Amino acid sequence: MEMLTPEEGRMAVKLARRAIEAALDGEQLVLPALPPIFGKNRGVFVTLKQHGQLRGCIGLPFPIKPLGEALREAAVSAALQDPRFPPVSTYEVADLDIEVTILTPPKPLECPPEQRPAYVEVGRHGLIVYGMGRSGLLLPQVPLEYNWNSREFLDHTCEKAGLPPGCWRRSSVSVLTFEGQIFEEEAV
Secondary structure (H helix, E strand, O other): OOOOOHHHHHHHHHHHHHHHHHHHOOOOOOOOOOOHHHHOEOEEEEEEEEOOEEEEEEEEOOOOOEHHHHHHHHHHHHHHOOOOOOOOOHHHHHHEEEEEEEEOOOEEOOOOHHHHHHHOOOOOOEEEEEEOOEEEEEOOOHHHHHOOOHHHHHHHHHHHOOOOOOHHHOOOOEEEEEOEEEEEOOOO
């Protein structure tokens, strides 16, 4: 997968902020001229933090839209539609720290279910768990923030899906991995 350059990563974060500001002004951001990579279908997540605390995180895990459009959609959704939080207000925007994670296409973890912890690389892999009509996703940076090992990471991804911890041991539950390229706003 083609990686973004540091400059393209900075552009992605600025684009996310501009999309949020436009949405709060009742407008939809018209995408500016962007490098060609922004026209390629990519999965992306936008994470919003306020004073170090999560304030919203939504994305498109699969590469179903061009990166520029996916980024705009994820940013606005993280700010206004994350069901865990009230919508971001105009007054909060200046206090938001924005993080953009560009994803590789998710792929199934190819091993017997009981061996899954050995195949999950903490700090490299993000996880998606599917089973029993539910799904949950955690980004690669999450287990590092909480100092989880691979087994705990699998358990917490199951819980994020609304499933019991340890359900990753079942062959009826699918586990997919992906990697992420993470870009954050630079301190001003």
